[in-house]
Amino acid sequence: MAGRELEALLDRFILPLVKGGELAVGRPIAVDELRMFEEQIPHASEKVVETDEARADVLSDLVVRPPALVFDLDELSLAAAVHNLLFLVHPRADSWSVSGSARRRVIETAQEMAARPLTHSRSRVLARHALLHNLFDLTRVDTKVSWWTGSATFLGQRPPGRLRAWKTVRRVREEQTVATYDELLGTVEVAPVVSAILRRTPLTHLLSMGRDGPPLQWEDAVFLLRDAELARAIAYASVRGTEPRQVVSAPARLAAAFEQMLERAPHAADVRAVAAFLVHLNALLALGETGERDLGAKSPLLSAVLSPERASQRPRGLATFFAVPAAAALVDPLLAAPPGLSEDAALTERWTRHRAQVVEGVGEAVIETLAGRLRRHVVPMLESHRADHG
């Protein structure tokens, strides 16, 4: 990153992070340097505006009217934290000149940069998501060049021309592999910082639940479900895919996070919101099958993912996900089905068939247990509500 100007950082790292393309990772950014970059923001207006426009383009897929975005210290700090984490997988960061304590210093710096205030502001959440929406899609092309006397590996770097010259005579062979999220940001060393970043951008976390990543803390993200437009975008992103296992992967992770939430002491209203959202996802799966020829037939999706033969391969949280509507029905019937369900006869029939199949597939014991755990959080609220309203 020649010159270490903000404009270069925007052009070569932040803009590709938003729009896609090659993200150049160089020396880690120190806290002092970050302050210097902050002072340069007004002088790099051309790239800043380009970044904001690219972020607005990203959001236009999610919301009808993206908020006005202004690149500031918040985005700069989060981007610098990601940059520093990516430096840790730079080939130079593993060389003899970088000691373990030096690596720890880089992680501490990234942690400090990621420690931005948590927010419930819609504009701030959207702004952060637009910056970091590609976090789980980052890749790196690694090239291994072998020749007749040896070999060399280049991680995210182009091999020099001298090694690739005279291919036939020197018997040069090049093998390319692609490193994904797991290798770049999924290591144990950087996991706490990645979790901290994702807590700051819960929308990114929710929209990427179909991918591998740190577990979700519903308490940080539940406020997004109260925004109908964002909740709809999250719901559709959660049931994306064509293969049955792919379709239920994100809902299962969301339900696993819900199980964890029930073990803590969340607000009853939050529990109700998450339960209603999971019921809504169940309804979307039923809605997807209303075009079937025989509405009373068993659901192929549920048969595939809940078959007893594949019980051992079920992703964690899957049984809970499908059991939520039945468990909610035992606790509070208002939560058991999404409003308006009865207005569509085909959807109602499919929903009823799904529920019957779920009882067969997951068993009543699972439903009873989940209902018991839900009751602990929801019933006190219902009782106090009844007491308030006579």
Place this chain on the structure above:
Amino acid sequence: MLEHVALGQSRFMTPGVAPDPRGILLGRYGLMVFPTLEGVVSWLRLYSAESPLDELLSGLEITQVRTPLGSREMVVRIPATSSYLLDRASRCAQLVGGATYTGTSKHFVKYRDDRAPYGYDANEIQALPDGAAFMVHGDGFVQTYGKERELPLDKLLFRLSRRRVPGGDKLRAEERHELYLVVAPGLGEGVIRYLWRNRIPAEVGLVTPERRSEFDEPGRARSHILFRARDLPPRILELFLATPGVAVFRPVSQNVSVEVGFAHLIDLASCQSLFDPARFYLFWGKGDRVDVVLGPLELSGIEHLTRVDIDLEKPATGDTMKLTQIDAVGVPIEVAPSLTPSRRVVAALIPIEQAQWLKRLVYFLPQTSLRGHRVALTDRGILVVANQDVDVIPLGAPLAEVAPGLLVPLGMDLVPRVAPEVLARSLGHGAGVYTVFPPGGHPFQVSDQALVALERRALARVEVAAADVLDARIEPPGDPAVVNDPVGRFALWGFRPPKAD
């Protein structure tokens, strides 16, 4: 002979069996023994109604076996992927008089029942005698069987007769959503015309049986016409069912249809993998036959196949008319006050000077009035003709119709009072022409084609500029890829950690 398996038991005498996660003894296969083929069919019928046969087809084998004493029995072998599956198979087999065993290769032990919920294990295993393919260990007996012949399921499926379903030809609306008709070639044109007249969306294609018949005429293919009709009303369905030469089929899956009023013993939708997706299968009820059409079905809309009448000998234009001279003894036609009750006003002749009034009135007229009036601008005034269902614009001289197209001022009549057709002939009046007798002056004629709907005439030419279409698409984002810049050997030289506050 048999011992009850205990929970947690891990060693068994029977080879190739092991407890499943529920602790139930299970081999690789389940084996169901039936005394007759009817038992096998009944089992397939029961099982397919409850669960798809497709999941069993990878290892399903139907075999006719023989005991050492020469009696014949039927055996169905299915893969025992789980004890849930085998529970269902066993329950169905019990209902139709069969017995269920489990094992892997040669020794099969009785599958679990109420007395032994974890299954049975044989307490003694003997070598199989010569000629025996496998041995079953039951309650108090051991039986060996030799294989005689195999019966593939697909062959069995095509051989089974369809059974008539009481009331099966009364289809519900969703069952009538898509139906196939197989029609004899001679009836094809009639059926196409009938469907088209009744506005039934349908597609049609010609299908030719692959197998030739000795009775076929040489050089002439024996073919049927296949229709795919949508939302057939019940009355038309009844008519087709009662018409010889027309057979109606109801689809049970993408490429399998069964004749209406009949059902296959086995649920065909549950064994879809037996049917080649590139073919279309028609299971006839009455004839007990299965027609296979080499697919995929490519059908054409019937609206393009309705009958076309072409007569090249017929002249393309109308008759040639000859103008005759008025008889020298005739009297001129005049307009005189009418003695008959007043007629309905159907038109108005507005003087050119009142054109501005008409223009102003146009702004206040409702759409139905605008659409219901036709107007022609002539040198004698503006002729406005109204349709049956609207009242004429109250401007100019109102005109009534004494004969079709013959307009006279309201309250007037034509004298002499001759028959309208005689009058029309003498005036040169005919269809497509309006003959107008204005309140004063000579009559004139206006061609029907000259009358334009007022809503079209009312609008002056509107200049509409072509707008540029802007491309508001956003380019799809690219894939973000990390590229490592060269950072030198001492990348962290001078790098300072955050200060602890």
